[in-house]
Amino acid sequence: HQTSNIEHQTSNIKHQTSNIKLYIIRLSDLPLATYEGGIPEFSATHPRSIGKKRLDVRTPASKAYRKHLSDKQDQLTAFMKKNINPLLNPIYKYEVVFNGMALRLTPGEAAEIAKLPEVVSVHQDRPRRMMTDTSPAFINANAIWDGSGTCGQPGTKGEGIIVGIIDSGIWPEHPSFADDGSYPPPPVKWGGKCTPPADGTKGYSCNNKLIGIQYFLKAYLANKGDNYDGLFHSGRDDNGHGTHISATAAGNENVPATIYGIDRGMVSGMAPRAHIASYKATGPGGGVTSDLLAAIDKAVADGVDVINYSIGNEFASDPWKDPDAQAFLAAREAGVFVVVSAGNNGPDMSTIGSPANAPWVTTVGASYFNRLFLSDIEIQNSESEIRNFYGASPTRGISDFNLVDTEGIADVKGDTSGYCLNPFPTGTFRSTDAVLCKRGEIATAVKGNFVQDGGAGAILLYNDENSYDLSSFPYPIPSVLVLYEKGLEIKEFIAQSTQPPTIRFTQGEPFFSPDPRVPVDTVLGLSSRGPAITESSPDSLLNIVKPINIIKPDLTAPGIHLLSAASPEWVDTIHGEIGRLGNQGEFFQIIQGTSMSSPVVAGLGALLKSLHPDWTPSEIQSALTITAVSQDHKARDASGDHPATPFDLGGGRVDVSRATRAGFVLHESTENFRAADPSE
Structure with missing residues (x-):
């Protein structure tokens, strides 16, 4: 009966047609799961109040109270259509664990609805x-x-x-x-x-x-x-x-x-x-x-x-x-x-x-x-110096690829940061190139696609300053990821080599604690x-x-x-x-x-x-x-x-x-x- 009283409080609200957003309206009656009684016509449905362990939506009491909530929501909707915006229609109505509805509204409409006596709160929906x-x-x-x-x-x-x-x-x-x-x-x-x-x-x-x-x-x-x-x-x-x-x-x-x-x-x-x-x-x-x-x-x-x-x-x-x-x-x-x-x-x-x-x-x-999928990495420069590392890999390994640092190489948008944020032009790399990319900014697995677009046959990633774990991702080409500090060592090793170093890494295999690499x-x-x-x-x-x-x-x-x-x-x-x-x-x-x-x-x-x-x-x-x-x-x-x-x-x-x-x-x-x- 409260809805009929609302009509005396609000009228002729001007509808704004811009800036429409999603809002969730919470209403004052308790939802089905927590209703403990109190309305003479409707028995309690809250499980503990009636000696039950869990909610049963099929009992006569549950069906009757849900209809009560739905009817009141319909009354409120009719009022809002008459007094606020005739085009308002709920996207959803909620009754079981939340009593309310979802609507697309302008901020002005949301503010007016928030004043209505049956409305507890109005929340702008967030992603x-x-x-x-x-x-x-x-x-x-x-x-x-x-x-x-x-x-x-x-x-x-x-x-x-x-x-x-x-x-x-x-x-x-x-x-x-x-x-x-x-x-x-x-x-x-x-x-x-x-x-x-x-x-x-x-x-x-x-x-x-x-x-x-x-x-x-x-x-x-x-x-x-x-x-x-x-x-x-x-x-x-x-x-x-x-x-x-x-x-x-x-x-x-x-x-x-x-x-x-x-x-x-x-x-x-x-x-x-x-x-x-x-x-x-x-x-x-x-x-x-x-x-x-x-x-x-x-x-x-x-x-x-x-x-x-x-x-x-x-x-x-x-x-x-x-x-x-x-x-x-x-x-x-x-x-x-x-x-x-x-x-x-x-x-x-x-x-x-x-x-x-x-x-x-x-x-x-x-x-x-107690398990990580790890790969052993060996990099050899043109002076026959060898560096050994390990990293996380879910894929097969490679042998004797050329290791290329992407920092300084332009992608299709001209970015040369080494983060591999966009596809590389066709022919940028050879199929026997393994390219070094820095983790961060975008989904890591996507970087594998972007270097593959440029022709690369494998990818070596290293964490950025804000990533600390040896993570695994669904790459489209052979891959391995190393920690940030190891990535910097590899970059320096590449820079010191007069020719692109060669790299091989093993297929990722399960290693178990007490292997010290498994924390x-x-x-x-x-x-x-x-x-x-x-x-x-x-x-x-x-x-x-x-x-x-x-x-x-x-x-x-x-x-x-x-x-x-x-x-x-x-x-x-x-x-x-x-x-x-x-x-x-x-x-x-x-x-x-x-x-x-x-x-x-x-x-x-x-x-x-x-x-x-x-x-x-x-x-x-x-x-x-x-x-x-x-x-x-x-x-x-x-x-x-x-x-x-x-x-x-x-x-x-x-x-x-x-x-x-x-x-x-x-x-x-x-x-x-x-x-x-x-x-x-």
């Missing part, structure tokens, strides 16, 4: 960025599978658990998601679906392993105006990020992996018998919160047990006001264990952004585990650090930073040289083409980042949920965090490796076998999280 063969044995997942680490309980591989992946989609035909006929149907609580592509191009199907594929791109397309290719205007993954993450969390067990024609053994997800539900909510240029919020809302309604969210923002907005952070608070109350990547903005303090800074999500940093249990330099903060504005000139006295991340997991599934076709975001950048046609890749460490924990959460179905998300988080391993762990930054602090690694590196033996677990309530708002 979100996408931020795995992790040996299961390293974190003792195999001890949960076979029952040797479950304290007498039967082993589990995640049977009956649904893992929801909100990301860039999935490659449905990948063997990591195949159903060999041994999977049972999804649990009866499952309410999701397999949404076909928008235009029917290259359709796909789901099975009892990959039980759901849905996509949420309305706001992305409205905001960016992209002409999205028919193949990918669907739940199909356009860059491999979501496919890699899905397989890391819950991909099939013992899937043969080959990259660049090299047999890399078998890969398994952390919870290999769990069901996977994919929610695509990002496009080639990233994502927007409106779409992501719709995916969160639908995933919880569908009945997922775990959500992985390897997505975020460098900007640390207030989690007590941020829409997706608030949605995750309600999702937690609905019984869903939410895992969020810490971000790749380390190693400086307080670099964790949103929604990873929210205390109610499990925030995961990235650390080295096991060291937090990656790129992994974002705590403590958590909030910021007032993305504009650094106006930004007010406030500490919120929260230790983040919560823990770390393996996050470098992770071998997992990939999409064999993906979109070139620079040229708008398919099959242009990186190494196309590969079904597996070796990459790194907190995006890759987060699904490790999501998969382990699925194992714990299968083993302890009575545990709440808080109890799963506490079991993993208080049993994590931290003794003698290091953290990497510009000065090298130093003893890690809780702001580097939280509780420590995850060990799921220890988590099953936790002496106690802790539950925390939504009420207490809300009461901890430092602005109150």
